[in-house]
Amino acid sequence: MHSKPLLAAASVAGILLLAGCASLTDGLHDVHTEAFVDRDAAEAGWVGVAVPDWLPADATEIRTTATNDETNAVIAVTSDDDPIGCETAQRVSLPFDGRYGGIDDGDGLPEEVLRCGPYEVVAVEGGWLGWFTATEAGQTPDDL
DSSP: OOHHHHHHHHHHHHHHHHHHHHHHHHGGGTEEEEEEEEHHHHHHHOOSSOOOTTSOTTOEEEEEEEETTSSEEEEEEEOSSOOSSOEEEEOOOOOSOOTTSSSTTSOOOOSEEEEETTEEEEEETTEEEEEEEOSSTTOOGGGO
16 A cells, blocks of 8 residues: 555655766766756856857757866757857767767767867757867867
């Protein structure tokens, strides 16, 4: 009789535990992860470097993981709009972390991407996946 509320509570606890796992292991891997509901929230709370200019104005569900020294970053956004200020170019790197797709999910990445300032960006279902990979020691997106 009381099993449904207990099961629901256990499910919620399990979801919270799983959601917190990334942040718990981030410290072990020298990365930090943030999530923002929209671009305004991202501009107010972005950590480490400036908010990427390429983020569409309608971007929501913005998730980012970056190395603590900001030499690698991966960003996933939900958006119907195109990234801002981008040009088509050959892909030169891969996202350093596959938690938002592009590596571990088997989708692969195209040889041609959007070059959005120092970021490479590709369309994914419902939005965009972008990443920055330093080409010199200590380089961050703000340096380019």
